[in-house]
Amino acid sequence: MANLRWSLMVQILAIVVNLHLTIAIDSFSTDPFVQKQLDKILELPGLNFDIGFSQYSGYVTVNEDSGRALFYWFTEADEDPDSKPLVLWLNGGPGCSSIAYGEAEEIGPFHIKADGKTLYPNPYSWNRIANILFLDSPVGVGFSYSNNSSDILNNGDKRTAKDSLQFLLKWLERFPQYKGRDFYITGESYAGHYVPQLSQVIVKHNLATNGKGRKAINLKGYMVGNALTDDYHDHLGVFQFLWSAGLISDQTYKLLNLLCDFQPFVHSSSACDKILDIANNELGNIDPYSIFTPACPANVSQSSRPMKRMHMVGHVSEKYDPCTEKHSTKYFNLLEVQKALHVDPDHAPVKWETCRILQQQYSDIYHELIHAGLRIWMFSGDTDSVIPVTSTRYSIDALQLPTTAPWRAWYDDGQVGGWTQGYAGLTFVSVRGAGHEVPLHKPKLALALFKAFLAGTSLPALELSSDT
Ligand SMILES: *[C@@H]1O[C@H](CO)[C@@H](O)[C@H](O)[C@H]1NC(C)=O
Ligand SMILES: *[C@@H]1O[C@H](CO)[C@@H](O)[C@H](O)[C@H]1NC(C)=O
Ligand SMILES: *[C@@H]1O[C@H](CO)[C@@H](O)[C@H](O)[C@H]1NC(C)=O
Numbered sequence: 001m002a003n004l005r006w007s008l009m010v011q012i013l014a015i016v017v018n019l020h021l022t023i024a025i026d027s028f029s030t031d032p033f034v035q036k037q038l039d040k041i042l043e044l045p046g047l048n049f050d051i052g053f054s055q056y057s058g059y060v061t062v063n064e065d066s067g068r069a070l071f072y073w074f075t076e077a078d079e080d081p082d083s084k085p086l087v088l089w090l091n092g093g094p095g096c097s098s099i100a101y102g103e104a105e106e107i108g109p110f111h112i113k114a115d116g117k118t119l120y121p122n123p124y125s126w127n128r129i130a131n132i133l134f135l136d137s138p139v140g141v142g143f144s145y146s147n148n149s150s151d152i153l154n155n156g157d158k159r160t161a162k163d164s165l166q167f168l169l170k171w172l173e174r175f176p177q178y179k180g181r182d183f184y185i186t187g188e189s190y191a192g193h194y195v196p197q198l199s200q201v202i203v204k205h206n207l208a209t210n211g212k213g214r215k216a217i218n219l220k221g222y223m224v225g226n227a228l229t230d231d232y233h234d235h236l237g238v239f240q241f242l243w244s245a246g247l248i249s250d251q252t253y254k255l256l257n258l259l260c261d262f263q264p265f266v267h268s269s270s271a272c273d274k275i276l277d278i279a280n281n282e283l284g285n286i287d288p289y290s291i292f293t294p295a296c297p298a299n300v301s302q303s304s305r306p307m308k309r310m311h312m313v314g315h316v317s318e319k320y321d322p323c324t325e326k327h328s329t330k331y332f333n334l335l336e337v338q339k340a341l342h343v344d345p346d347h348a349p350v351k352w353e354t355c356r357i358l359q360q361q362y363s364d365i366y367h368e369l370i371h372a373g374l375r376i377w378m379f380s381g382d383t384d385s386v387i388p389v390t391s392t393r394y395s396i397d398a399l400q401l402p403t404t405a406p407w408r409a410w411y412d413d414g415q416v417g418g419w420t421q422g423y424a425g426l427t428f429v430s431v432r433g434a435g436h437e438v439p440l441h442k443p444k445l446a447l448a449l450f451k452a453f454l455a456g457t458s459l460p461a462l463e464l465s466s467d468t
Helices: 004-026 032-039 099-106 149-153 156-174 191-208 231-244 252-259 270-283 324-332 333-342 387-398 443-453 462-466
Strands: 055-063 068-075 086-090 110-112 120-121 133-138 183-188 219-225 374-379 403-412 415-423 424-432
Touching: 032 156, 055 156, 055 324, 068 099, 068 156, 086 099, 086 191, 099 110, 099 133, 099 324, 110 149, 110 443, 133 156, 156 191, 183 443, 191 333, 219 333, 219 443, 231 252, 231 387, 252 270, 324 333, 374 387, 374 443, 387 424, 415 443, 424 443
Parallel strands: 086 133, 086 183, 183 219, 219 374, 374 424
Antiparallel strands: 055 068, 068 133, 110 120, 403 415, 415 424
């Protein structure tokens, strides 16, 4: 009797809970297959042209105890996604959204017009040749959140890598057709830390699962652009670049080398900070992420920049329209856009920002994964002064890898696209005339680079490009 009443109560309770769940939170499901359907983007405000591919966005819980959820946006390849690799894109900062930069300004299928409302197609979108997954990482960035606010104060490279691995494993449960698919990681700037570190935890994870079974991730390689690598060589390269590009005085150049030597990029001493401020003043009002293109004029609120200009390694202004970032800020703050992207109103940031200040537990690890057999490419836009080509070259030089293909120019449409050198286990490519966000400034060259990377071929020489 008592038992019967009990089970009846449980049933009623279950019905109530179910009703409540379906009414109140109909965009969350514990069933990955159902969740995938819920994540499908059906309509995107400002998208007034046809697209031939599916896209999805939503959250993946990476830690149940704390309630950490990472937000993703996935654009399938526009043709035959089943035959194309899966590629994860990560922006830097630390603290900058991969949706704000990677998706909306760089490699994504659509960018945002100056009205902050309308989208236009990007003819050089990387989803022409791959399935692209944009991830806002770590928690606190973009639409990613944690229910434990102390998480956001303690973001560090290690936890970021672990959370991203959890993200991938759970995401693959939701999108099982991508399990075992060739997988690559790409990114820029501070992602020079995130990308190799995530690669490393994936390689370890695969070893732990004996590289087989449903849980292994078929990581084939990674590629980073204008990547923060190690502080010593990064600094050395920045100062040298600023001086040789004629942007700072001899005196400042000497003092920078003296006072900022060996210091972490994101946490520097006050003496180093002071001389960095002086260098900043000497630069004048240029866009340090792209020294030859116009800066976005005045009224951009400088205070919204997460760090001092010299230290902000994830964010940029651009070439033809130097103010794209403002357009993104407008667009992604539109409630109807957030709704279309399945952003949970209870966890949406009060104001969505392209970058936010992150307390970063700085870690200087840039592990070599060459021995794991990954394809590793480092590229560099050669007009960036924040992580310049000199820094990348010093960092590569420090690895002391034997050269396998000598330095040479590479071509696109008969013009020099940049320079390249092959090393045992690593390929260097520069992109001529590109700033920090290479695909923003040189979208066609960036797509050519991405194509060569995925194919594992060297970049076109002059003869090859003349018939195409
Ligand atoms: C965060 O907390 C809310 C309210 O308890 C809950 O609905 C949500 O699922 C939690 N998020 C995560 C990622 O656990
Ligand atoms: C939040 O995280 C911190 C640090 O991990 C932990 O000490 C604290 O207990 C957590 N708070 C809650 C409410 O879970
Ligand atoms: C700059 O922005 C402020 C606040 O948004 C505004 O009041 C001011 O008129 C703007 N100035 C210019 C020159 O556009």
